[in-house]
Amino acid sequence: MSSNNTLLEEKSKAARKSLLKVVHHAGAGHIGGPLSAIDVLTALYFKEMNVEPTNPYKVDRDRFVLSKGHSAIGLYAVLAEKGYLDQKELYTFDSLDSRLQGHPDMKILPGIEMSTGSLGQGISAAVGMALGAKVQDQSFRTYCMIGDGESQEGQVWEAAFIASKYELDNLVVILDYNKLQQYGWVGTNTERAVPNDLVEEKWESFGWNVIRIDGHSFEDILEGFRQAKLVKQKPTILIADTVKGKGISFMENNYLWHSRIPTDEELSLALKELDESGDL
Amino acid sequence: MQASQLKTASMRDSFSETLYQLAVNDPRVFVLDGDLATSTKIEKVAKECPQKFLQMGIAEQNMLSVAAGLATTGLQPWAVTFAAFMSKRALDQIQVQIAQPKLNVKMIGAYSGLLTGVTGKTHQALEDIAIFRSLANMTVLAPADSVETAKMMEWANQYDGPVYIRLARDNYPILFDDSYVFKPNKGVVLNEGTDLTIISTGTATSRALEAAKILKQNNISSAVVHLPSIKPIDQELIIEMAVKTKAIVTVEEHSIYGGLGGAIAEILAANAPTPIEFVGVKDRNSESASNEALLEKYEISTKYIVEAGQRVNLRKNSDFN
Ligand SMILES: Cc1ncc(C[n+]2csc(CCOP(=O)(O)OP(=O)(O)O)c2C)c(N)n1
Ligand SMILES: [Mg+2]
Numbered sequence: 001m002s003s004n005n006t007l008l009e010e011k012s013k014a015a016r017k018s019l020l021k022v023v024h025h026a027g028a029g030h031i032g033g034p035l036s037a038i039d040v041l042t043a044l045y046f047k048e049m050n051v052e053p054t055n056p057y058k059v060d061r062d063r064f065v066l067s068k069g070h071s072a073i074g075l076y077a078v079l080a081e082k083g084y085l086d087q088k089e090l091y092t093f094d095s096l097d098s099r100l101q102g103h104p105d106m107k108i109l110p111g112i113e114m115s116t117g118s119l120g121q122g123i124s125a126a127v128g129m130a131l132g133a134k135v136q137d138q139s140f141r142t143y144c145m146i147g148d149g150e151s152q153e154g155q156v157w158e159a160a161f162i163a164s165k166y167e168l169d170n171l172v173v174i175l176d177y178n179k180l181q182q183y184g185w186v187g188t189n190t191e192r193a194v195p196n197d198l199v200e201e202k203w204e205s206f207g208w209n210v211i212r213i214d215g216h217s218f219e220d221i222l223e224g225f226r227q228a229k230l231v232k233q234k235p236t237i238l239i240a241d242t243v244k245g246k247g248i249s250f251m252e253n254n255y256l257w258h259s260r261i262p263t264d265e266e267l268s269l270a271l272k273e274l275d276e277s278g279d280l
Numbered sequence: 281m282q283a284s285q286l287k288t289a290s291m292r293d294s295f296s297e298t299l300y301q302l303a304v305n306d307p308r309v310f311v312l313d314g315d316l317a318t319s320t321k322i323e324k325v326a327k328e329c330p331q332k333f334l335q336m337g338i339a340e341q342n343m344l345s346v347a348a349g350l351a352t353t354g355l356q357p358w359a360v361t362f363a364a365f366m367s368k369r370a371l372d373q374i375q376v377q378i379a380q381p382k383l384n385v386k387m388i389g390a391y392s393g394l395l396t397g398v399t400g401k402t403h404q405a406l407e408d409i410a411i412f413r414s415l416a417n418m419t420v421l422a423p424a425d426s427v428e429t430a431k432m433m434e435w436a437n438q439y440d441g442p443v444y445i446r447l448a449r450d451n452y453p454i455l456f457d458d459s460y461v462f463k464p465n466k467g468v469v470l471n472e473g474t475d476l477t478i479i480s481t482g483t484a485t486s487r488a489l490e491a492a493k494i495l496k497q498n499n500i501s502s503a504v505v506h507l508p509s510i511k512p513i514d515q516e517l518i519i520e521m522a523v524k525t526k527a528i529v530t531v532e533e534h535s536i537y538g539g540l541g542g543a544i545a546e547i548l549a550a551n552a553p554t555p556i557e558f559v560g561v562k563d564r565n566s567e568s569a570s571n572e573a574l575l576e577k578y579e580i581s582t583k584y585i586v587e588a589g590q591r592v593n594l595r596k597n598s599d600f601n
Contacts, residue, residue, distance in 0.1 A: 116376070121377055128347060162336060
């Protein structure tokens with residue numbers, strides 16, 4: 001990976017470590033999805049988006065909606081790296097009175113723009129934000145991440161249709177295309193097991209600007225964001241090829257790690273892998 | 281006052297005109313349509329103020345979630361569709377993205393209840409009060425006539441938070457005049473009485489008034505309380521009337537489960553146990569037919585309110601009420 005992105009590499013590695021430790025500590029949460037999302041989230045918060053942790057509600061901030069809300073701990077870890085909250089607070093995840101709910105709650109944690117958790121809904125809210133910017137002549141951009149399993153929800157396609165109808169070129173959706181969901185079609189042949197196929201064709205036919213990227217290459221991710229800005233009158237989707245459980249060899253591409261809790265031993269193995277991998 | 285002798289007016293027209301005025305005068309107001317603009321009459325906004333009209337297509341789940349997103353940018357979306365689709369098709373979206381975060385979205389359930397223009401059970405909404413009032417942060421309103429519709433909408437527009445307004449399709453007797461002031465949390469005593477209290481909401485109130493008139497001819501003196509706000513609810517007035525008249529009839533164009541009757545029973549059971557008769561649709565599905573036929577078959581016409589009044593009056597005076 002190019003050394004131009006050293007900061008991003010450091011940040012995403014730190015976020016990976018803390019999310020693993022927090023899930024282990026809480027004895028709850030998801031792992032596979034957050035690990036596949038973390039590089040895109042890091043690129044968003046450390047390079048792409050106009051946001052200020054000290055001024056989280058400034059009117060012209062860019063918006064991000066985590067439509068696949070079950071990856072909350074991944075987002076919290078990146079928000080902590082960015083300075084929205086203390087590292088220490090991460091360890092309140094999932095406990096009583098915590099601002100870090102199992103699924104993101106916009107009312108209690110600054111930086112969370114929309115409450116999500118029921119799959120399929122976040123993308124529509126992001127469409128509403130982008131539409132709100134358009135009709136009020138505001139210049140902020142809206143970003144949203146969806147899952148490939150989540151894309152089985154009909155509402156995702158309702159949102160896709162309306163975004164294209166209203167020519168929302170201020171909207172960028174990132175598909176975390178990790179080819180696994182919670183259980184899905186485990187045991188069938190690989191092609192049939194993919195949660196959603198022909199994704200480029202589907203989004204193109206809905207009138208979107210489609211860009212395929214490697215969701216673990218910062219160069220690719222940032223180039224995708226750059227190209228999205230060049231296209232007018234169409235929303236953009238970055239189809240990010242990702243690996244569920246990315247970064248931890250024994251978690252990668254294994255549906256069981258969707259929401260398994262690592263044992264003490266697994267945690268130390270995982271952390272060791274992260275420390276040893278100079279280049280993730 | 282006999283409701284049947286009063287002038288009637290279209291609730292839809294009043295809704296349409298008021299929403300148009302709000303859209304024109306309040307920069308925050310945008311109107312979202314689920315492809316029913318001709319039925320709900322929000323086509324007035326589409327035609328005369330098109331920049332404030334957002335067609336969301338036949339996709340109610342997306343429409344309510346988009347409304348939530350719009351609200352986060354400082355706008356005040358009014359999402360409009362049939363009550364049946366609002367309360368059931370888009371319920372999870374409303375719960376997670378509007379009610380829980382208490383966003384400023386106004387939800388209009390048009391064509392509520394049983395009288396939906398011969399569309400039948402797929403389009404009738406007999407559960408919407410029960411559903412909406414069980415959501416934390418939600419305000420649930422049902423106007424009785426065209427005047428109250430407008431007043432209620434003006435109130436909702438200046439209230440910061442989610443509001444569900446249950447509207448009816450047809451013309452209804454005008455019960456209020458222009459001096460009427462809508463207050464959430466306040467019931468309206470439309471008729472004084474000593475033997476029992478009929479408590480009603482929405483357009484069922486005009487039938488409640490007629491029933492009181494008939495009961496009076498039978499020497500039963502009935503108070504009539506209209507509750508335009510089911511949540512928050514005027515608990516004080518409900519208890520006061522129960523204590524005073526010692527018998528209650530609840531009247532609604534809604535299932536007898538979980539609606540106005542349920543809300544009142546909850547309050548009285550805890551505070552002032554009182555015999556109650558429930559006029560509403562029993563646990564069954566309805567069908568398409570004329571308004572008159574439906575009111576009779578599903579036992580919510582004036583006649584059934586009168587009978588409920590007679591029953592509760594007997595119960596009140598028996599040892600085993
Ligand atoms: C409406 C809804 N149905 C079911 C779930 C339970 N659920 C949580 S995550 C998940 C799988 C999601 O798969 P995907 O979108 O591919 O996410 P990822 O692989 O990135 O974890 C399911 C079924 C939910 N949160 N919401
Ligand atoms: Mg997936």
